[in-house]
Structure formats: structure tokens, C-alpha cells
Amino acid sequence: MISIDNVLISDQVVEEQFVCDLIKCKGGCCVDGDAGAPLENNELEELNAAYKFVAPYLTKESLKEVERQGKYTFDKEFGWVTPTINSGMCVYGIVDAKGIVKCGIEQAYNDGKISWKKPISCHLFPLRIKKSKKNKTDLVNYEPREDLCQAACSLGKKLKVPVYIFLKDALIRKYGNDFYEALCATAEHYVTK
Structure with missing residues (x-):
């Protein structure tokens, strides 16, 4: 240690x-897991502030899930996490033309809409x-x-x-x-x- x-x-x-190999894994870390991405307490406010800029990147299904579950949910094991669609893909996941799952939050960041890149747990994966x-x-x-x-x-x-x-x-x-x-x-x- x-x-x-x-x-x-x-x-x-x-x-x-x-080194992530998105062509092969297709961004599977945004799909596979026991819960959504863990969020730090300060990230709840970041997500609340960023959501209106992130929402246009999301699918109709993701928007419905956020409306139903909220922008984040509480998991007994992991604490605050991003919601998922049917215990699978993160609601903030978006699929590009090559079938690679990317982050809608990060796309809004890359496009200069927000200053928060994405949850730190995702960035550190x-x-x-x-x-x-x-x-x-x-x-x-x-x-x-x-x-x-x-x-x-x-x-x-x-x-x-x-x-x-x-x-x-x-x-x-x-x-x-x-x-x-x-x-x-x-x-x-x-x-x-």
C-alpha cells in the first residue's frame, strides 16, 4: 500500500x-454494475445545477426514468448513485453511432454547456x-x-x-x-x- x-x-x-478500449468494451462500465455511478454529496448539487443542460442529450427513456426516480437515488450499499434503466444502463448514458455508450453529462461538459465533467467515480474508473x-x-x-x-x-x-x-x-x-x-x-x- x-x-x-x-x-x-x-x-x-x-x-x-x-487504457480504456472503447471500440471493444463499448463503454460497458456505464451499463454493467450493481447500481448507478456512486455520487459524492457535493455532486448532488452539481447534478441538480447541470441537469437542465444535460437533459437535451438524453433519450426519452432516460428522461422518463429521471422523472420517475429522480436525478439520483439512494442505494443501501453504495449511497447516492445515478439512476439506471431497468437495473442496467445509467440514465445519463447515451449511445453513439458506433454503439458506444458515452456520458451525457460529459458530452454537455465537452460542448461547453456545464463546468462539471461527470461523477468523479466514473472519471476514476x-x-x-x-x-x-x-x-x-x-x-x-x-x-x-x-x-x-x-x-x-x-x-x-x-x-x-x-x-x-x-x-x-x-x-x-x-x-x-x-x-x-x-x-x-x-x-x-x-x-x-
Whole structure:
């Protein structure tokens, strides 16, 4: 484990390689799971503010589900999450012409409609963050989906891109530049072992 401030990071974050291969997985992480994307408490307000700009990107089915369930729901295991359609695709998922599921929130962001990119849990995937029992420490684990992420693991190895490099922007967004620089320095130490 790597410890930086109040964050414990699995060694796999610096040892394993990963690069999303959307052509092969088709954005399946937006479809496959036990619940929608986990949301941090501050993200509930972000989603409320962004929704009117995101809604035009969504399908009629997604809009009906948001109307029925709300912009987010509470799950006993995961806390606040995005709603899903029939326990499958996230309501904010949109399918492009190639059949790849992308994020309607992120598309609104890319088009300059909102300043919030998407839930941090989505941006950090395949990392999962859990809180310690006393809620003082973030536990960061590398958890790619066994079947769904095989192509991403293979592409990461082929390109020799460690998980923490692939997720640079997301890690900086979550923890800041100083954290990321410390993680990079630690990773360099791992490589020279």
C-alpha cells in the first residue's frame, strides 16, 4: 500500500497497466454494475445545477426514468448513485453511432454547456474509493471488471501505460497536483526496486 496524506492506494495502481478500449468494451462500465455511478454529496448539487443542460442529450427513456426516480437515488450499499434503466444502463448514458455508450453529462461538459465533467467515480474508473471505518482515510483500489476490462488491461500492457498515468486528470481532479506528484515520485521508486 502507498500512503499519501489521508489516502491509502493499492500498489496495483502503480504496478498495473490500463487504457480504456472503447471500440471493444463499448463503454460497458456505464451499463454493467450493481447500481448507478456512486455520487459524492457535493455532486448532488452539481447534478441538480447541470441537469437542465444535460437533459437535451438524453433519450426519452432516460428522461422518463429521471422523472420517475429522480436525478439520483439512494442505494443501501453504495449511497447516492445515478439512476439506471431497468437495473442496467445509467440514465445519463447515451449511445453513439458506433454503439458506444458515452456520458451525457460529459458530452454537455465537452460542448461547453456545464463546468462539471461527470461523477468523479466514473472519471476514476477502474479505481474504487471506499472510506475507512472512521471515515478519515480514502482507500483507493484498482478494480477492473474481469471480462469487461480485459481489452483495456491488454491495451494498457501493449502501450505500457500504468493505471495512475492513464487516470492522471481524474486523480488530480480528486486529490490535487501535490498528491499526484507524490504518487508519481512513489511510482518511480517502485520501478527502480
